[in-house]
Amino acid sequence: MSLKHYRLWTILVFTVLLVVISSPTVNGITSQNHPIQIAQTIEEPSEQVSQATLDYLLADVTEPTQQPSVTRTTIVETYALITWQWGETGGQTVLELTDETWQVLVSGGGAVDAATLVSFGVPADIAEQLMAQDASGD
Numbered sequence: 285m286s287l288k289h290y291r292l293w294t295i296l297v298f299t300v301l302l303v304v305i306s307s308p309t310v311n312g313i314t315s316q317n318h319p320i321q322i323a324q325t326i327e328e329p330s331e332q333v334s335q336a337t338l339d340y341l342l343a344d345v346t347e348p349t350q351q352p353s354v355t356r357t358t359i360v361e362t363y364a365l366i367t368w369q370w371g372e373t374g375g376q377t378v379l380e381l382t383d384e385t386w387q388v389l390v391s392g393g394g395a396v397d398a399a400t401l402v403s404f405g406v407p408a409d410i411a412e413q414l415m416a417q418d419a420s421g422d
Contacts, residue, residue, distance in 0.1 A: 329381075330357045333364040336386040337377045341370065358418040363406050365396070365414045378404060 334354040341352045352370035359365075362381040368374065377391035378401060389404045390396070401411035 329359055329364075333357055333359065333366055333379050333386050336379060336388065337366045337368060337391070340377065340388045340391060341368065356418065356421070358414050360410050360413045360417065363401075363410050363414060365401075365418050367395075367418070378406065380405070 334357055337354060338352055342348060350371045352368050354366055354368050355374075356367040357364065364379040364381075364386065366377045366379065368377065373393055375391065375393040376396050378389045378396060379386045380389055381387075389406070390400070398408070398411040398415045401414060402408050406414070
C-alpha cells in the first residue's frame with residue numbers, strides 16, 4: 285500500500301469513528317442524556333399524552349409481563365397529569381407540551397401534589413388547576 289493510500293485509509297477510518305462516537309443513538313439505543321422524542325401523529329391531546337406516558341414507562345422495558353394502562357388524564361393549557369396503573373403499582377406522570385411534543389417532566393409511583401408540580405416547573409396556578417380537576421375526575 286502506498287503512503288497516499290495509507291493516509292486516505294486513515295482519514296476514512298477516523299471519520300467513521302468520529303461519526304459513530306458522536307451519534308446519540310447506536311443500534312436504536314438512546315443514551316440517557318438524550319430525551320426520547322415521541323411522534324405526535326395522534327390528533328386528540330388526551331390520546332397524545334396517554335401514548336407519550338405509556339412510551340415513557342415502557343422505554344427501558346424489553347419484555348414486560350404486564351402492560352401499563354392510563355386510568356385518568358387531566359390537561360390544563362400545555363401541562364398534563366396522567367394517572368396510570370401497572371399491575372399492582374400505580375403512579376402519575378407530568379408532561380409539558382413543548383414544540384408540539386409532549387415531554388415528560390416527572391414520572392413515578394404514587395401521587396404528586398401541587399408543590400411537586402411547581403418544583404418541576406409547572407406554574408403554581410396551573411398546578412392548582414391540575415390537582416383540582418384531577419381530584420374531581422373532570
